[in-house]
Amino acid sequence: MSTPARRQVLRLGALAGAALPLAAAAGRAAAATPRFPDAWFPITDYGAAGDGVTDCTEAIRAAVAACHRAGGGHVLVPAGRWATGAIHLLSGVDLHVAEGATVLFSTDPAAYLPVVLTRWQGVEAYNYSPLIYAYRQRDIAVTGRGVLDAQSDTAHWWPWKGSGQYGWEQGMPRELEDWQALERFGEEGVPVAERVFGAGHYLRPSFLQPHSCRNVLIEGVTLRNSPFWNIHPVLSRDITVRDVTIDCQGPNSDGCDPDSCRNVTLSRVTFATHDDCIAIKSGRDRDGRRVGVPSRDILVEDCVYLSGGAAVAIGSEMSGGVSHVTARRLRIPLDPTLDEASVAHVLNVKSTPTRGGYVRDVTVTDVTAPGWTYVPFEVTFQYAGGTGGEDIPEVSRLTAERWSVTGPCEYPVRVRALAEEPVRDVRLSHLAFAQAAQDLLLQSVTGLGVHDVVVNGQPR
Secondary structure (H helix, E strand, O other): OOOHHHHHHHHOOOOEEEOOOOOOOOOOOOOOHHHOOOOOHHHHHHHOOOOOEEHHHHHHHHHHOOOOOOOOOEEEEOOOOEEEOEEEOOOOOEEOOOOOEEEEEOOHHHHHHHOOEEEOOOOEEEEEOEEEEEEEEEEEEEEEOOOEEEOOOOEEHHHOOOOOOHOOOOOOOOOOOHHHHHHHHHOOOOOOOOOOOOOOOOOOOOOOOEEOOOOEEEEEEEEEOOOOOOOOOOEEEEEEOOOOOOOOOOOOOOEEEEOOOOOEEEEEEEEOOOOOOOEOOOOOOHHHHHHHHEEEEEEEEEEEEEEEEEEEOOOOOEEOOEEEEEEEEEOOOOHHHOOOOEEEEEEEEEEEOOOOEEEEEEEEEEEEEEOOOOOOOEOEEEEOOOOOOEEEOOEEEEEEEEEEEEEEEOEHHHHHHOOEEEEEEEEEEEEEEEEEEOOEEEEEEEEEEEEEEOOOOOOO
């Protein structure tokens, strides 16, 4: 994986031309999408000024409230530069960011108070509000061809990671102590109402989070420079993300993380991240098992991956279970200026040996990867982290079909399971790996089916 500075070069000129042509979905019902009345509420009618300096937080809040009271419609952010703090959506509201508009989110943590209920790396807590947030709402959207810019960098938000790579220096605040406390709260069963962070603490907020929502559409916009995870739906259902660009090289810059969500469709999304592009989750360790809500019925199609960890990851926070995931027509382009992996994995199922939960019925088909990958197909129970336990995750019914991986990789397929809980029913069909340094590594796999798999020109 490359450094953030190098990935900055990789992105330039690549994002605009990366999206695949529109392709119709087939074989699965798409997530229900909201519809909105043809009623428009320009934020300028409520006092917003697009000069990039005036604080438009209250104007946007007033426009959202007026739109909601009127029975729904579109809150219009016109062309211009609009400075704001947290935006909280209400039922029936489409936040429409027009082409030529840039929403500039404050880098002052106080702009994201009071705290709200969220999940932080799979553990429930009250923390800084995500930059765009909705709780227990339905029929909401963020649409348009504009830009949402969190303005995070090595001077704002990212140093809290506690890494010199992202601007942290000895003596500066960092998130480690708060994260250790939250992990402990989850393991000890501390009531969620008592897990309060926010002011005086250093857990970075996600960019866009619908929590306990239904019928959510995110379409057309570009997200840049998130403090933490980019799109993070939690305990929600009927979510559609399409024709979106996610551009962030910061720490923990996951592109889209459906977390205990059902009926999710991601289509024609372009990812340039420094962590997993898509990571499907369902809670962490004891706290994830306590909530006990799986992620299921997830479709990923026609996405482009310019940089990141995994194109599609499952875990590592998956204690509530994940099932029925389909990913198809994925593309990892070649950047000839890179001499290292641009995307680490096509599919990465990852967990600790004691996290519990399950991963079942995952199918990834029609992959084109002329770019570098590290291990295209990976299953591991050796992932770091966690607070102990005795539940070995169960992984079964994984299918990979029609992959053309012409760029270099280390292991084409690597499965490292535990003898007491093997990975079951793995089907590998019509896969070609042209430049693999190693052969297939399959440790503790039962029910393996291999058909027309070629590694460096040799059938396996």
